[in-house]
Amino acid sequence: MLTLHHLNNSRSQRILWLLEELEISYELKTYQRDAKTSLAPVELRAVHPLGKSPMIQDNGHLITESAAIVEYLCARHGPHMVPPVDSDAYIEHMELMHFAEGSAMTPALLALYVGRLGEAGAPLQPRIKEQLDSHFSYMEQVIRPSGHFVLDDLSAADIMLSFPAEIAVRQKRSADFPKIAGFVERMHSRPAFQRTLEKAGPYFEFS
Numbered sequence: 001m002l003t004l005h006h007l008n009n010s011r012s013q014r015i016l017w018l019l020e021e022l023e024i025s026y027e028l029k030t031y032q033r034d035a036k037t038s039l040a041p042v043e044l045r046a047v048h049p050l051g052k053s054p055m056i057q058d059n060g061h062l063i064t065e066s067a068a069i070v071e072y073l074c075a076r077h078g079p080h081m082v083p084p085v086d087s088d089a090y091i092e093h094m095e096l097m098h099f100a101e102g103s104a105m106t107p108a109l110l111a112l113y114v115g116r117l118g119e120a121g122a123p124l125q126p127r128i129k130e131q132l133d134s135h136f137s138y139m140e141q142v143i144r145p146s147g148h149f150v151l152d153d154l155s156a157a158d159i160m161l162s163f164p165a166e167i168a169v170r171q172k173r174s175a176d177f178p179k180i181a182g183f184v185e186r187m188h189s190r191p192a193f194q195r196t197l198e199k200a201g202p203y204f205e206f207s
């Protein structure tokens with residue numbers, strides 16, 4: 001049976017959500033962030049030296065990195081969630097899948113860490129804000145009239161982009177990026193997402 005190593009309030013929520021969407025049987029191992037530092041507990045390092053979540057174990061493989069896990073699960077259980085390799089949408093889908101971790105998360109993490117420096121971080125803030133705006137604006141622009149990032153139904157790119165989209169909402173930017181806010185609301189109203197809350201407990205302010 002597949003095992004998900006799941007950290008509360010983390011990127012792992014999208015893997016839990018994908019498992020629910022694809023109705024895959026899995027065992028959930030939950031880990032709680034430290035109340036003071038927000039870091040993952042050391043037990044996660046016993047699973048993998050990086051000690052990060054998400055991680056899955058399946059058929060003797062330990063797989064890290066959200067995008068790799070999403071690709072792995074879709075290839076085996078949800079090929080309908082990735083456009084056919086010979087279609088125009090395939091390349092756009094692949095770019096957006098990897099944009100989520102490879103690009104959008106960089107300014108989001110800088111905002112988090114530099115924000116803790118207070119005044120000392122002030123010189124970096126304009127560039128961080130400009131980069132956050134640029135990445136969120138791009139996402140806002142590519143959301144289709146259907147409300148999805150690619151094609152007109154749930155795709156692996158929607159799953160991956162849900163985390164940076166939620167960050168825009170958590171940073172109180174919904175009025176600036178209404179399509180992103182609508183996307184988050186619709187994704188969270190899906191029955192499969194609702195089941196993640198029943199199984200793993202609260203998720204940021206979205207529970």
Ligand SMILES: N[C@@H](CCC(=O)N[C@@H](CS)C(=O)NCC(=O)O)C(=O)O
Nearest residue numbers: 010011039040052053054065066101
């Ligand atoms: N690019 C990786 C990032 C993994 C990652 O940084 N996970 C965070 C949770 S959102 C984590 O485990 N942080 C806990 C810690 O560093 O102590 C992925 O997408 O899986």
